[in-house]
Amino acid sequence: MKTVSNCVEDILITQPYLEEALSRNIINFSALALELTEPISNMLKKDVKPGAIMMALRRYNPPMALTNSVKMKKYMQNLGDITVRSNLTDFTIKNSETIIDNHAKILERINQESKLFYTFTRGIHESNFIISSSLKEFIQENLKNETFIASQDGLSAISINLPQDNSKISGLYYHFFKRLAWEGIVLYEVISTTNEFTILVEDEFVDKAFAAIKKLKN
CATH class of the missing domain: 3.30.2130.10 (VC0802-like)
Structure with missing residues (x-):
């Protein structure tokens, strides 16, 4: 059975810019939860409270490719001509x-x-x-x-x-x-x-x- 966390993950995977901003802690969780309330409610076909979405956002673990920015920076610096x-x-x-x-x-x-x-x-x-x-x-x-x-x-x-x-x-x-x-x-x-x-x-x-x-x- 699909959960609020599953819906949050599905949305973030399809919006990599949003996912990256979340991984860098530069997004207002409360505002984003309110923004996602309607689409997640539609996905689950029932009313979902913003508080549940905000909790799922805080628990979300972004891919290592996004969180390991130091390693990626080194690769970028090693780009050739x-x-x-x-x-x-x-x-x-x-x-x-x-x-x-x-x-x-x-x-x-x-x-x-x-x-x-x-x-x-x-x-x-x-x-x-x-x-x-x-x-x-x-x-x-x-x-x-x-x-x-x-x-x-x-x-x-x-x-x-x-x-x-x-x-x-x-x-x-x-x-x-x-x-x-x-x-x-x-x-x-x-x-x-x-x-x-x-x-x-x-x-x-x-x-x-x-x-x-x-x-x-x-």
């Missing part, structure tokens, strides 16, 4: 039987210029090319028989080298996304390898995004 590449174009193509063969032709061309920015991601239904805009016409020509879902110019990529053991760090990506969201930065694409994390943004956001990520490191 932050690299920015501009003049990029993003293509999203519907998957087909010919896309791999066409991709091979594109790779032959890319191998001739080592300084080009290029990424390729294949999903279940679509594939994504991000490449230096200087090759935009070449890509369009070689994929002319494919179905284009989307195409976007004027993009920049910000790449961050991550600590070697980043895959064992709970909540690492949350801190990136939280900071960027607070700054009102819209992410066009997100690309990740084992030790590298890249966000793709429109050019109007690149300076603001770079500054936001640098603040995390410092």
Whole structure:
């Protein structure tokens, strides 16, 4: 049977900003309990008193990723170089039987210029090319028989080298996304390898995004 504590946990899990503020003791428990009275009453289908909610809030134990801020701060300080590449174009193509063969032709061309920015991601239904805009016409020509879902110019990529053991760090990506969201930065694409994390943004956001990520490191 669901309890007030279960409802409080369900609500906080879906609202990480609220959960973090609670873990840092910067929220008025009484005011929050009053705010949650109606939704929790609806969840339990009975009237719930704010006092019961406030007690559940005080007993709530946030995840270790939120409470262990000292450890997370050390990881952030160990972030590697932050690299920015501009003049990029993003293509999203519907998957087909010919896309791999066409991709091979594109790779032959890319191998001739080592300084080009290029990424390729294949999903279940679509594939994504991000490449230096200087090759935009070449890509369009070689994929002319494919179905284009989307195409976007004027993009920049910000790449961050991550600590070697980043895959064992709970909540690492949350801190990136939280900071960027607070700054009102819209992410066009997100690309990740084992030790590298890249966000793709429109050019109007690149300076603001770079500054936001640098603040995390410092």
